[in-house]
Amino acid sequence: MIFERALGGAYVIDIEPHRDERGFFTRSFCEREFAEHGLPTHFPQCNLSRNVYVRTLRGMHYNVAAHREAKLVRCVSGAIYDVIVDLRADSPTRLAWMGVDLTAENGRALFVPKGFAHGFLTLAENSDVFYHMGESYVADAARGLRWNDPRIGIRWPAQPAFLSARDAQYADFDAEKFDG
Secondary structure: OEEEEOOOOOEEEEOOOEEEOOEEEOOOOOHHHHHHOOOOOOOOEEEEEEEOOOOEEEEEEEEOHHHOOOEEEEEEEOEEEEEEEEOOOOOOOOOOEEEEEEEOOOOOEEEEOOOEEEEEEEOOOOEEEEEEEOOOOOHHHEEEOOOOOOOOOOOOOOOOOEEOHHHHOOOOOOOOOOOO
16 A cells, blocks of 8 residues: 555555456555554444435534544545545644545545544445544534535535535534534
8 A cells, every 4th residue: 555645644545456357456454554654553433425426525524522533535436526624723734625536446545534524525426435433433423514614615626416404504614612
């Protein structure tokens, strides 16, 4: 695997496929390599998000301080534009964002550190997103910020067409109310 440091502790992780006439084989996770980069190696929960429609937006999600989650996100079917925002109060990249194309074809993953908001926009129908979660989900800890908060200024590749009622009601980020 090839680890490319991205934003404030986030990593874009590319696979190194071994190809033959059948297709390819690659590692998608290696405890030793993650540890060498100072990344978590314990993932007590894995999630799968199926997204039927193109331009489905999920996000921007984060958790309160006591339940912050690191995530390893990979698109295993279809394609997404995956976005993270650094919300950590003590970070020099606070409120900076980055986006990366994760597709079944490129096999790329994004490691999202604790203290970041995360969301994605589907770029293809039937996009499945697989998450390794650094913590088990706690519903009462879940929070979010508006996907198009002008202070953050995320440049999405397309206007979302499908958004849950919960994600649509999130407010702009308020540093005064943030527990980070």
